[in-house]
Each structure stands twice: as structure tokens, then as C-alpha cells.
Amino acid sequence: MRVLVQPEPFDAAALLDGFGAGAGAVVTFTGLVRADDGLVALELEHYPGMTEAALTQHAQAAMDRFALTDALVVHRHGRIAAGEPIMMVATAAPHRRAAFDAADFLMDWLKSRAPFWKREIGPEGPRGWVAAKAEDEAALDRW
Numbered sequence: 001m002r003v004l005v006q007p008e009p010f011d012a013a014a015l016l017d018g019f020g021a022g023a024g025a026v027v028t029f030t031g032l033v034r035a036d037d038g039l040v041a042l043e044l045e046h047y048p049g050m051t052e053a054a055l056t057q058h059a060q061a062a063m064d065r066f067a068l069t070d071a072l073v074v075h076r077h078g079r080i081a082a083g084e085p086i087m088m089v090a091t092a093a094p095h096r097r098a099a100f101d102a103a104d105f106l107m108d109w110l111k112s113r114a115p116f117w118k119r120e121i122g123p124e125g126p127r128g129w130v131a132a133k134a135e136d137e138a139a140l141d142r143w
Helices: 012-016 050-065 096-112 134-142
Strands: 002-006 025-032 041-046 070-076 078-081 085-093 116-122 125-129
Touching (some): 012 070, 050 096, 096 134
8 A cells, every 4th residue: 555645746657557466456546637617726735744644544444444455545735737637546456346446435535535725726826725515525425
């Protein structure tokens, strides 16, 4: 299991090289900063140490709950331009359903509960902090 919190872009192919060796299924998801409503970038802040600990704890919960053989969580912070990758989740398990469910579990938590604070940046500058969305909160009810 590996958790990375970093400002720089990541190379998904390089991170996945050898990931899940021997597993029956590997599921990956990469989230991109959307360019909705003229969004230029997102700016993410976090508390170093606390964020890594929270992500590691949740990744371990996924490992245990879904009997994963491996998990990878990558999340960026700082200024991230529209169209750039912001996060990635990879899960490996003996069977596909566990790998898919674990990836969903991790992504739903990252979207709603991971300790990051996001601010939208438009062409005119900062727009404000991003509030939690009802549909993202509702997604957590599955778990």
C-alpha cells in the first residue's frame, strides 16, 4: 500500500508499473480538474502530516474491508490547472468486484472527507472555496 501527497504532476503509467502483480484484478481511476464554467485551476491546501495520516488510515481501511492485495492513493496539492490530473486511486484484489468496490470506496471518501481545502480560480482570479456537494455526501451512504 502506498499513499502519496505531492504538488507535482504524477506519471500514472510509472506508478502502476508492477502494481498488483499476482492479483486477479486491478482497477484504476484518475481524476482531472474539470474546466467547468471557465475554471482555470484549483488551488488545494492541506496540513502536511495530518493529510497523509488520514489518507493512509482510509487506504488501510479499504485494504482490510475489501481484502485487497495492494492499494495506491495519489493526491496533489497546490495550484492544479484545468485538465491536469489531481488524484489517482488504484486497487488490486483477487477478484474484480472487490477491486471495483474498493476503488469506489476510496474515491467517495477522497471527494468528501479527505482533508484538503479547494479554491476555484477563474480567469478573473480566485472565486472562493469549494463547498461539499449533496451528491458527494450521499455517495458515502453506500459505505
